[in-house]
Amino acid sequence: MAYSDRELLARLIECEAGGEGDTGMKAVAGVVMNRVTVSGGEYARLGKGSIRNIIFQPYQFVCASETEGGVYNPQNIYNMNPTQVHYDIADWAIAGNRLPDVADSLWFYNPFSASCRARFPSDVGYLQIKIGDHCFYNPTNAYYKT
Known part of the structure; x- marks a missing residue:
C-alpha cells in the first residue's frame, strides 16, 4: 500500500x-510545502499540489x-518510524x-560547516537563515524562469 502524503511528509521530516x-x-516541512504551493518555476510545474511529486523529484x-x-542508503523514508511530533508538524505544515x-x-541543505553559502542552488536561491545544521534559501527572480 502506498503511503499517504501526510505519512510521506512525516517520514521526510524525521529523516531530514x-x-x-x-x-x-518545522522549517524543513515548510520548504516541502512551499514547493507544493509555489506559483511559478520548476516546482510549480512539477508539484501541481502534490507532496508526493515534490518529495520524489x-x-x-x-x-x-x-x-x-549506487550504494544502499539506510537513512531513507522507508526506514523511518515517525512519532506523534512528526505527524503533528506534518499536519501543521499541510494546514498552511x-x-x-x-x-x-x-x-x-546541511553544509557540514559553520557557515552557509550565499547562494544555493546556483543563483536561484539566496540565503535566508541558518537553523540548527541547515541553511535555508529563498528564491530569487531567476528561480521563476526555471
Whole structure:
C-alpha cells in the first residue's frame, strides 16, 4: 500500500531534520510545502499540489532515495518510524503554517560547516537563515524562469 502524503511528509521530516528540534523540523516541512504551493518555476510545474511529486523529484532529498551513488542508503523514508511530533508538524505544515524566518524558502541543505553559502542552488536561491545544521534559501527572480 502506498503511503499517504501526510505519512510521506512525516517520514521526510524525521529523516531530514529529526535531530533539529521542533523549529528545524518545522522549517524543513515548510520548504516541502512551499514547493507544493509555489506559483511559478520548476516546482510549480512539477508539484501541481502534490507532496508526493515534490518529495520524489529526483536528486532533491537524500532521504527519498534508497540508494546514493549506487550504494544502499539506510537513512531513507522507508526506514523511518515517525512519532506523534512528526505527524503533528506534518499536519501543521499541510494546514498552511510556516515559520516566519523560512516563509518563502524553497531549499535547505546541511553544509557540514559553520557557515552557509550565499547562494544555493546556483543563483536561484539566496540565503535566508541558518537553523540548527541547515541553511535555508529563498528564491530569487531567476528561480521563476526555471
